[in-house]
Amino acid sequence: MRSQSSAEFEFPKICSFPPLYTKQPNQTVQQQQLESWNIVILQYCEFYKINTLTMEGVPKHSQISSINISDLPPLFHNKFISRQVNTEFKNLIITNLIRSKKADYINPKKPDMGLYIYWRSITEWGNLIYEYINETGQKGSVLTIYELTKNDDDDDDVLNNGLPSDLRNLEESLLIKVIREYLVKQGKAQLLMNENNEIGGVKIV
Structure with a gap:
């Protein structure tokens, strides 16, 4: 908080x-x-x-x-x-x-x-991400790593589709680890790579 x-x-x-x-x-x-x-x-x-x-x-x-x-x-x-x-x-x-x-x-x-x-486990982080995407109707949308860790709104409360404070400013490399090691393996996410073989986006399915 x-x-x-x-x-x-x-x-x-x-x-x-x-x-x-x-x-x-x-x-x-x-x-x-x-x-x-x-x-x-x-x-x-x-x-x-x-x-x-x-x-x-x-x-x-x-x-x-x-x-x-x-x-x-x-x-x-x-x-x-x-x-x-x-x-x-x-x-x-x-x-x-x-x-x-x-x-x-x-x-x-x-x-x-x-x-x-891991004061919150990889699984717990993954479930938080999935619940947020599901509850805000963004399943199937392509989101950037920035969109999953940053919010332009300074308020800590969730406004409209604003990112919940639990996910805000999460270390980006940890977010990618959670997606790769949990959500992708569960069949709940896809990592989309760009021409430079870098992560261009994330799709939660």
Whole structure:
């Protein structure tokens, strides 16, 4: 919601617990740590509507256009208790997030490009897109990627066929991934390529 742009994420109480920031040697405790970090990352990203993170856990993109990414509180550093996650443990947290299917590399061949964060799953994103197209009577129409992620209306509410706020400013590469990996496979969409073998449009059927 637009109101979140001026609000700050309230980290869970466990983030005030210093041992959370250091990899614990006991495997059972460590797994609990990793599960806690999964929850924190997903809640943080959902609150700020962040679709992508760097491998260091820095936000790359938010759907809330009024947010300045550089002003957001860091995920892995709690200045109030002077604790931060080191690189080794951060890599383990991210690996576990991917293993838990809550994140994926933007480009598996180039991990440094960062991560998609799935506070909403590929299936859930796909269903949102399909429902929007269906409810606005646009099935069978050819739409551009821009039309599926942008709205010229500044109001966050859906007006006429305006894009719903849940889809507005969605990372374009994530949208394409959702269409390819879910809607196309379900037989619900077609990607139309232009002469340069680039995506020229999307048809939801």
